[in-house]
Amino acid sequence: MNVLLRLAQFFAPLTHYPAYILAYLFETLFLIIFVMVSLVAMIYLFRKYMARLQLRIGPNRVGKFGTLQLIADSLKLVGKESILPAGRDDLPYRIAPIIVFLGLVLSFALLPYGQFFYIGSLTVTNSDVSLLLLFAALAIMPIGEILAGFSSRNKYAVVGALRGVAKDVSFEIPMMISVLALVMMASAKTANPLNLTNLVEVQFIPYGIPQIIGLGVFFIAMVARASYSPFDMSESDSELVSGHSIEYTGMRFGMFYMGLFGSIFLSSLIVSLLYLGGYNGPFSGYAGFVYLLIKAVILVLISFTIWLSVPRIRIDKFVNMGWKYLLPASIINLIIAGILTLGVGI
């Protein structure tokens, strides 16, 4: 049983096809609601956590404990005038934030979420190649950022976009090689390791334990993907003011902002799925989603702590690190995974 079937069952009185069409629509709606709710929760958590680390109080005016602050903020952003720079390249400028947000929602749609009590499996997409799809969807978001940088005709934005490209190129390859090691290890247990659900379910021991190097490389790559400190070179506020999103105002800026926080949550989910055993655990047939959520939130808090306590690395040093340390480390990880799979047979 999964969400789709439950919904179709609910709409069953309306014959087969209308029921499934409605079920798909509602499933998509639920997904978007889930993404939005998790974004709101993330931003609230970030503000409160940041305030606690920095000896401040944080939002405490709108609603009880400031819980409605983000609603007020987003209403403010929606109500703001969207100022369009005169020299922009119009189409890329307008679609860039949409691409970022779309890539985010799309990636959420591809994750397996595990079981949740009565509803059953929360997984939206059941594909045999969902791992490939996931990384394809993840590659969409940087395109939006690069488009934004080049289309807004601002020098800060261009430098930010250039940095973004350099950054993406240098961490994508180590990231994919460390994912390859995972697939290799899982292929010993399952016939179809490219299916994310299979990949998660064969993790009797979380893959983060045998592949501790891979976990490190992948986590660094995910931090860089979400682009927060120490890897926020492309939108560094003290150098490039705000990099690629400098010319965006109103809700268009809000989309970039949501993209940032969304990708922190997304990368935490992916890391906990691929390396920390995902939704596996006792009674995972009922509470798998809860396990996944707990792991993800812990990773999110770790990410926030990193964000708030380290300075920004310089772009050339990051590129250096990507090619000179992350790439060899991921290859070593691949070799270790091979030895473990063939020799030891984990």
Add this chain to the structure above:
Amino acid sequence: MMNTDISKPDEHGWVELNMGPQHPSTHGVLRLKVKLDGEIIKEVEPVIGYLHRNAEKICELDYYCDSLIYFDRMDYVGAMNMEVGFLEAAEKLLGIPPPERAEWIRVVMAELSRIASHLVWAGAFGLDLGMLTPFFYCFVEREKILRIFTEVCGTRQETNYMSIGGVYQDFNDKIVHDILEFTEQFPKKLEDIFSAYVKNDIFISRTKGIGILEPEVALNYGVTGPMLRASGVEYDVRKAEPYLVYDKLNFDIPVSYKKDNLARFLVRFEEMRQSIKIINQAVKKISDGPYFNPKAKKSLMIRLRGEGEVYARTESSKGEFGVYLVGDGGVKPYRLRVRSPSLKNLSILPYLAKDVMIADMVAISGTIDLVFGEVDR
């Protein structure tokens, strides 16, 4: 007015970029005209004057005693040091020395102010490098100093506390107790902040070996203060030409021979530790007696006349702060000239930020410790 199109690359293929005056890392209203070759900076031209009020002219139009408030607004994060600088000159010119108790009080306040200034710098430097959290830890500590200032003179930042011939308010037991309480808890907090920076590998990689300033170059450009000491020149006006009662105090001048950003960082932190040492000694040594020279009573203040010329040097938190005062025998200064250390230290930026990356230029301009009230005056 130029008519060249700055949006296109020039003949070298360099692109001109305007950083500031509204830019998060220029600490106020500095505008840097930067020529970029990709990420590498080829030329920097600082453009200043956005906060220019011509304090020198305003002081010429006012009585000697009125000029003091304009000095508060120069280096507004370390205002007491500015007041000391002006009064050193004015009291020599007018011939009204402060009583000894006032000198001790001034030393205590000036050193507290120096710590406050360095704390602001330390927090802002973290922000320049992308570190958000230490900023707040620095400001919490600074706030404690500003509470003491409020207790003493009623204002937080632009204190206007000292005056020709002494200070406006005497210390009482509560203030002394507050100061001692602060100096007791501060060193531990300072070490916390310090370790938040230096135990971070990325911080070290962003500062070590970057922005190297040779001592000869530094002196040639007129760079003073912590920047000069980080280049290996042991020069501090407090030791070289002691003013107030600094010759009766036991403290060291921190010097580093590494000449880079990290050296300047370490020197400033060591200066804070030395300031705590000075305050602890000075508070205990405050002598009894009047805190105000009766020759400079409030009713007589505007009749003070000075003749001749005086150049007084003091060590502010940014460097050597000099006041050149010329009097013509009238009640107003004939000419008042301020040597602002921030301005001189800023003039080194085009030299230091040549052929470095944008991120490094931000770090270098962070270590200069600019306060624009003082640069532009």
Add this chain to the structure above:
Amino acid sequence: MVEILEETTGKDGRRILKVAKENLVQLMKDLKDQGFVHLSLITGVDRKDKLEVVYHVHNLEKNEVLVVKTETLDERVPSIATIFESANWDEREQYDLMGIVFEGHPNLKRLFLPENWVGHPLRKNYDLSKVQYINMDENGEDYATFDPGDGW
């Protein structure tokens, strides 16, 4: 050695040397060779009938600040920016605010005020009642006008 017109001691005990402006550059070179490597400050003083330029040079080893003074009747003084780098901005500032033209300066532009500002504010005869407004052109350069314009 250059000819010193007058040597006195100021109220703060610093030696004051007076030289003719023709000898200034040579004297500064000599002083730099003698260890006065740090030029602290350049000050222009408007003495109404003439302009006085005061240099504070500093010897770190002897711990001495020496005051060098020179006078000019035609607002022109030789520049020492080639000897001391720190004179560069100081001379620009004095040109800006006091109107002293330093001959031979590599880049004698105004330091604080816009390039087309009228008058030099630190002069004693500067008219404070005339208000000048600063605006920005398309390239981000400032310019001054007597006309309030739109921005004000």
